[in-house]
Amino acid sequence: MFPNAFEYEAPTSLDDAIRLIREHGYDAKVLAGGQSLLPMMKLRIAAPAVLIDINGIDELKGWREVDGTLRIGAMTRHAELEHARELADSFPLLSRTARWIADPLIRNRGTIGGSLAHADPGADWGAAMLAAGARIEARGPEGSRLIPVDEFFVDTFATSLNEDELVVAVHIDKPTGPVAARYMKLERKAGDFAIAALGVQVELDSNGRVAKAGIGMCACGPIPLRATKAEAALIGQPLTDETIKTVSRLVPEDADPTDDLRGSAEYKRDLLRVFASRALHEIAEELKGKVGGQ
Amino acid sequence: MKIRVKVNGRWYESDVEPRTLLAYWLREDLKLTGTHIGCDTTSCGACTVLLDGKAVKSCTVLAVQANGREVMTVEGLERNGQLHPLQSAFWECHALQCGYCTPGMLMASYALLQENPNPTEEEIREGLSGNICRCTGYMNIVKAVQTAARKMSGESQEALEEVAANGASAD
Ligand SMILES: Cc1cc2nc3c(=O)[nH]c(=O)nc-3n(C[C@H](O)[C@H](O)[C@H](O)COP(=O)(O)OP(=O)(O)OC[C@H]3O[C@@H](n4cnc5c(N)ncnc54)[C@H](O)[C@@H]3O)c2cc1C
Ligand code: FES
Ligand code: FES
Numbered sequence: 307m308f309p310n311a312f313e314y315e316a317p318t319s320l321d322d323a324i325r326l327i328r329e330h331g332y333d334a335k336v337l338a339g340g341q342s343l344l345p346m347m348k349l350r351i352a353a354p355a356v357l358i359d360i361n362g363i364d365e366l367k368g369w370r371e372v373d374g375t376l377r378i379g380a381m382t383r384h385a386e387l388e389h390a391r392e393l394a395d396s397f398p399l400l401s402r403t404a405r406w407i408a409d410p411l412i413r414n415r416g417t418i419g420g421s422l423a424h425a426d427p428g429a430d431w432g433a434a435m436l437a438a439g440a441r442i443e444a445r446g447p448e449g450s451r452l453i454p455v456d457e458f459f460v461d462t463f464a465t466s467l468n469e470d471e472l473v474v475a476v477h478i479d480k481p482t483g484p485v486a487a488r489y490m491k492l493e494r495k496a497g498d499f500a501i502a503a504l505g506v507q508v509e510l511d512s513n514g515r516v517a518k519a520g521i522g523m524c525a526c527g528p529i530p531l532r533a534t535k536a537e538a539a540l541i542g543q544p545l546t547d548e549t550i551k552t553v554s555r556l557v558p559e560d561a562d563p564t565d566d567l568r569g570s571a572e573y574k575r576d577l578l579r580v581f582a583s584r585a586l587h588e589i590a591e592e593l594k595g596k597v598g599g600q
Numbered sequence: 601m602k603i604r605v606k607v608n609g610r611w612y613e614s615d616v617e618p619r620t621l622l623a624y625w626l627r628e629d630l631k632l633t634g635t636h637i638g639c640d641t642t643s644c645g646a647c648t649v650l651l652d653g654k655a656v657k658s659c660t661v662l663a664v665q666a667n668g669r670e671v672m673t674v675e676g677l678e679r680n681g682q683l684h685p686l687q688s689a690f691w692e693c694h695a696l697q698c699g700y701c702t703p704g705m706l707m708a709s710y711a712l713l714q715e716n717p718n719p720t721e722e723e724i725r726e727g728l729s730g731n732i733c734r735c736t737g738y739m740n741i742v743k744a745v746q747t748a749a750r751k752m753s754g755e756s757q758e759a760l761e762e763v764a765a766n767g768a769s770a771d
Contacts, residue, residue: 307640314601314618314664337662344621344660345642357618361665385654409730411645411708414654415661496729 309347316359320445320474323360328447328470330356336472337361338381338420341412366419366474369393377443378476380419388413396480399487399507403434406489409497419473422458425465425529428499432459432530434489436522437505440478446471459529481509483517484596488585492577494568500525502563502574504533504581508540508589514597516540521582526574527562535559536582545590554583603667607632608676616663623647625663626673634674634703638732645731648704649673655711657730674703677710685751686710686744695744697735704731709745718749 317323327334335354337343338361346352360366366381369390376397378387387393388404407413407421407430421431422442432455435442441452444467453466460466467473491503503524511517519540521533536556543549558575565571604613607630614629626632626649638646640659647659650672658671677684686706689695696702705728712719712727719727724745725738733741 308621308624309619311617311619314662316664340660340662340665341642344662347619348621348640359662359665409645410712410727411648411655411657411730412642412660414656 307348309344310350310353312354313356314359315356316362318362318364320363320365320472323358323363323472324445324447324470326356326358327472330358331469334358336423338423339383339412339416340420341408341416342420342424342426360472371480374480374482376478376480378418378478380423380473380475381417382419384408384413384416384418384421385410387418396485397438397478398485399434399438399489399505402487402489403430403505406430406491406500406503412497418476422476423465423467423473425459425461425463426499427462427528427530428503428525429530430489430491430500430503430505430524433503433522433524434505435476435478436530436532437487437507437520438478439507439518439520440476442473443475443477444468444471445474450474452477456532462528481518483509483511484593485509486589486592488588490581490585492581501568502526502561502577502581504557504578504585506582506585506589508545508586508593510545510593510597512597514593515542515544521557523557523561523578525563525568526578531560531562533557533560533578533582545586545593547587550583550586550590553586554579557582601664603664605663605666605668606670608672614663618662618664620663621659622649622651622661622663622666622671623658625666626658626671632673632675636700636703638700638704643732644701644704645708645728646701646704648707648731650707650711653711653714655708672707672710674706677706684710686713686748689744689748689751690741693740693744693747695736695740701731701733701735705733705741709741709748712745713749713752717753719745721746 315326333355337357337359366379369378384404384407387400421429435455440455442458487507489505492501505522507520509518519537524530536553539553558578563571563574626635636646638644642660649658652669708731724742
């Protein structure tokens with residue numbers, strides 16, 4: 307199988323890429339890791355006349371921390387985040403999520419920016435970025451803007467990016483208190499998209515109570531969803547068995563799963579409850595003794 | 601479009617259509633047919649090659665994206681007529697039946713051992729989880745990778761034969 311013929315552009319600067327996107331408009335598609343786009347082009351679901359390959363743009367690669375915020379370049383591959391030991395302490399959700407995406411070969415190519423822009427409701431980064439409270443940096447001819455992740459996903463395969471905008475980075479604030487996170491996912495077979503998946507991040511205050519909580523879900527609605535009620539119920543509480551039980555039951559209330567090949571809606575809701583409970587128990591265990599003392 | 605790619609240590613120049621996929625370029629233009637195409641939908645890993653040292657599915661990379669870069673295919677494993685330790689381990693452990701998945705398994709295993717020379721069984725299974733084998737049930741593939749890891753770290757022949765016969769202990 308091979309795609310329709312297209313014109314290939316490989317800009318080496320962001321400015322050139324944006325100029326090309328503007329010039330070609332609807333006829334063009336951006337090529338990041340290609341792990342969603344190329345399969346779609348081979349099946350002729352997508353047939354762009356111009357392909358703008360952004361793999362050669364150094365400005366989009368790697369990450370750095372500035373003033374308490376981590377800025378991850380859009381072209382950072384899933385595998386790089388999976389293996390980034392230096393990010394594990396402050397940004398535990400990154401590696402914990404990345405290792406669940408597809409398989410190691412796809413993770414060597416696929417990028418965080420490409421995954422978010424593609425906006426597959428089953429994409430693991432969507433759930434994780436909700437839990438981490440990320441902002442998406444978009445850049446177009448008019449300059450840059452930061453889009454809170456809650457406003458980024460609009461519908462299945464649709465985002466609030468303008469037609470001439472690129473995802474250039476993802477911003478995540480560095481937690482100030484003790485933090486722990488879990489990513490939980492059930493798949494039908496190794497490397498598959500989720501039946502349902504859940505990312506949880508919890509930050510404690512100096513009294514061991516929850517200061518910040520993020521819970522994101524994917525494959526349970528038209529877009530990745532936030533478990534708002536459960537998050538609210540966590541704030542200000544210690545992570546006791548009682549709290550965890552109450553909160554876990556609230557998680558499915560914000561989910562909107564459908565019956566499909568992967569399972570029934572009811573099954574997925576229950577999965578989310580079980581995942582939330584397991585994740586929070588593990589987080590409570592990990593954070594024990596980390597309050598005050600560090 | 602003109603491209604120049606280093607494949608198994610040798611530079612090749614070629615004029616390709618941008619839509620040509622790396623797997624097809626390797627097979628049809630360079631006649632390096634060791635790289636197999638199984639599913640052609642990014643699922644099976646039969647087409648696995650190394651691109652700048654990273655294992656990728658070559659049915660899902662454009663040949664033009666390899667321009668100026670280095671590719672290693674299964675043909676690049678053998679040195680001076682000598683099988684690579686992974687290849688001989690696959691042979692000794694009977695890690696293949698029809699052999700269709702084998703080039704991809706070998707390249708994914710090669711990349712795994714480059715990054716982690718002494719993987720656990722679980723790490724091997726995770727490392728090869730993008731490669732599907734319809735014949736073997738994976739047991740002997742895992743055994744072969746364990747055997748190769750030991751060969752490559754220079755263990756005695758006796759210990760190796762032991763592993764080939766009985767599988768590695770869970771140390
Ligand atoms: C077999 C298989 C299994 C998979 N399993 C999973 C899984 O379990 N979980 C999961 O989350 N994902 C999974 N994926 C998807 C994978 O993670 C992709 O890498 C990801 O969805 C897309 O990222 P990419 O960098 O490859 O983007 P591409 O395929 O290059 O692009 C995807 C889309 O986003 C656009 N785009 C890319 N980058 C940008 C940018 N910077 N700005 C604006 N638009 C952009 C492109 O134009 C295109 O429309 C799987 C894929 C396959 C083939
Ligand atoms: S042929 Fe490339 S993954 Fe199956
Ligand atoms: S040996 Fe036949 S597919 Fe693996």
